[in-house]
Amino acid sequence: MPGALHGIKIIDLTRVLAGPFCTMILGDLGAEVIKVESIDRGDETRGWGPPFVEGESAYYLCANRNKQGFTLNLKSEQGKEILKKLISEADVVIQNFKPGTLAKLGFAYDDMTKIKEDIILASISGFGSQGPNSNLPGYDYIIQAMSGLMSITGEKELQPTKVGVAISDVLTGLFTCIGILASLHHRNYSGEGQEIDISLFDSQLAALVNVASNYLCSGNIPERMGNYHPNIVPYQVFSASDGELVIAVGNDEQFRRFALLIEEPILLEETFKTNSSRLQHRKQIEQLIQNKLISKSKSEWKELLNQNGIPNGPIYNISEALQSEQAQSRNMVLDVNHPFIKNLKLVGSPLKLSKTPIEVLRHPPLHGEHTEEIMSKLGYSQSEIEEMKLNHSI
Template sequence: MPGALHGIKMIDLTRVLAGPFCTMILGDLGAEVIKIESISGGDETRGWGPPFVEGESAYYLCANRNKQGITLNLKDDKGKEILKKLISEADVVVQNFKPGTLSKLGFSYEEMKAMKEDIILASISGFGSKGPNSSLPGYDYIIQAMSGLMSITGEKDGDPTKVGVAISDVLTGLFTCIGILASLQHRNRTGEGQEIDISLFDSQLAALVNVASNYLCSGVIPERLGNYHPNIVPYQVFSASDGEMVIAVGNDHQFNRFALLIEEPILLDELYRTNAGRLQYRKEIEEIISNKIKTKSKNEWKVLLDKIGIPNGPIYNVSEALQSEQAKSRDMVLEVNHPFINDLKLVGSPLKLSKTPVEVVRHPPLHGEHTEEVMSKLGYSQLEIEEMRRNNTI
């Protein structure tokens, strides 16, 4: 069964994470993705390690499956000619050069439209195409700092803390996917392509969701709360007899059931019956619950809490999460064939489509692995390909 995006051809001029993550998702969905890298070194993440597996970095492997990989010198006239040919056959171009770089190379959106009238160009940058920071490079860490995310992450009396993964990059990749899919639908209706301007800064601001809304509605600057929730109690980490777990009581009805379960009648007092009251008396409630949770193991509490419908879960490390029965049942760890790496394991796709399921048909490409194949499809002879290699075009 062809993938949902079968027949869509994409040129991937991105590197590091936001762009490659976006194009990998679209490749998972069946799009043909050609990843273009520089002839020297390629995607920076190829060198971001250890760990390395047979010379390939784990970081690079996480965001580049289901792509063909070619190398191309875009400062070379012949290299530009090749890119023009690729664009003329493509539906979407995704790029994350510093704003203005692609235009200097002769590949602005208007110039691409001359190559392919209905082309869709998705441009990813740190701060977008306008504004006082538009010329600055975009790094996830910087965006986490400047978006306000770090100011609300960490313990109340501790330092601002970044999220443990490059979450601004990941969110930007997802927003870019949405923009591309919307643009393809628009093109289906009208025949028109368009330009998509996505920034890490905008994406992370949007992802502040309720925290941003709290501020916009109240004028109160949000503070770090550690593992506490700004609007709900109890909704936090508790220590069981054998380790930490999260208990997330989402409404007053759940809290009533929870209080009865842990046999603490004081929690049924009128002061604590509503979430607003519980917010006011957070410390008192936390002390009562903490003393009770210490008396049983994480698994004992999970069985009891699950039975009465109280959201909860043990805090797993990454190994425990990936090896959990839930992860296995959802095919969230895949074994992928690779020319050099035996039993290459990658995180699976969360997209479970009944009619057009995601399929991994290509391993993350080696540097320039498909250059000759793609050049041949463009009509270049073997002699021309060899000459281009000698001239450092490919």
């Protein structure tokens, strides 16, 4: 069965993570995605390693399945003409050049509408098209710093800490995907395309959610709290006899059951009955709980906590998480066919659609793997293709 976005054609002019992550999702959903790369080195992440597998970097492989690989020299006149042809047949163009770069090449949104009146252009940048920082490069690490995310991450006594993955890139990719889907829906009933302006900075600010709201409502600047929650107690890491686990008590009834389970009568006193009062006695509660939890193993506590409806979980490393029974049952590790890599495994999609399930129909493309095929579909002869190769246009 065709995917949910079958019939939608995406021209992907992005590289690194935010854009490629977005277009991979669209490809997973059935859209035709043509990944356009420079003819010399292509997407920078092709060289971001080790680890490499048969010359392909693990970083590049993580965000580029379900795409066709196409190389193009956008500085050449022939290259620009080819891009115009691609746009004329497309529904969406997505790009993450520095703001203004595409316009200098003759492909601003207004230029694209002359090629395809209802085209949708999604532009990703570090800080968006307006503001004093609009011309600055957008690196995830810088965004984590400037958005305030690092100021609330890590232990209070230590340096601010970045999140362990490029979370600002990932969130921006998701917001871009949402914007594209909304724009496609708008076009369905209005016939109009539109331009989408997405920035990493805006995306990360939006993702501060309750922490930002806490500040806007109180005026108090949030601080780093390590593994603690600013609004809930207990909601943190504890040590069992053989390692660490997280316990997240989300309401007063859960706390009552938890106090009974660990057989700590002090916690049933009126002083600790509500979450607001527990916030005022965080350290005392933590010590009482920790004294009890050290008596059993993680697995023993998990079984008891699950039986009593107390949210909890062991702290897995990446291997344990990906190899867990839960991950396997949800098909979150996929075996993907590849022309050179044997037993290529990729992280699966979290989107589980009953009528149009996600399929991996294409491996992450080799550099320029489908250039000749796409050029032929655009109407170029084999001799013209060979000539453009010699001219370094494709």
